[in-house]
Amino acid sequence: MMMNPDAVEENQEEGNILVWLTGLAFLAAMIAIFIYVPTERTEGVIQRIMYFHVPSAWLSFFAFFVVFICSILFLWKKEREWDIYAQASAEIGVIFCSLVLVTGPIWARPIWGAWWVWDARLTSTLILWIIYVAYLMLRTQSDAGSMRARYAAVLGIVGFLNIPFIHFSVLWWRTFHPQPKVITNEGIGKGMDPTMLATLGVSLCAFTLLYFLLMGVRVRQENLKDEIDRLKKEKLYSA
């Protein structure tokens, strides 16, 4: 894919706006988490981990959803563009899924008295992480080409099927993990204090903006890699 200089400049400008927006959103989230929101009565100050943990989980699930959609589109249309989006999104998803798997146990140690329990939510999240780590390994280990992209796309689709299972696991089984507080049978946000809900909302916005910022950079990098490969071939043939 050849890059138009005007388009690159325009993308950089959009990128700068997104950097500022993301920075401001994170600043607002930090103020809300550490100053604005009241301390939860039963869990105390440790409950504030939720404002990092839940948005990290949301971001990773959203990223894997993008992998799922882009993988389907890649298998259907056979366009490299969709493969690039899927790869970039999977990497971001794995990073934030790792943060979920680390921040969860830090919260669990003082609350449950154990860093880890093999309950349905925790185990299925770990499986999700393993699937997408395997996805990224598949992309780096096997030879370049459309077959690798096709295998990865299939794994990207299959991996996503685990996410509804993760979401409903706390409802289907008796688990240690807390029940959903944002989306409940009573409606969205009915199970939470409004200030806590607002703080979580700001944090979710900040993490979502970060996802789009990182995606923009990673997609640009993959396009640059393709451009380098094209030039290398050109150099090889002209030699």
Add this chain to the structure above:
Amino acid sequence: MDNLGFLFAANAVVWSGIIYYVYTIKQRSRALEKDLELLKEALSRKG
């Protein structure tokens, strides 16, 4: 204010993770841009 250490640890983990990832992305971008420049130079020298 029990468990402040755990809250600090979780906060530190999240920020370290994000900053480290952004740093690795930046490093990759630099390496790619350098590669691209070298290739363009080599190709222009060949004419």
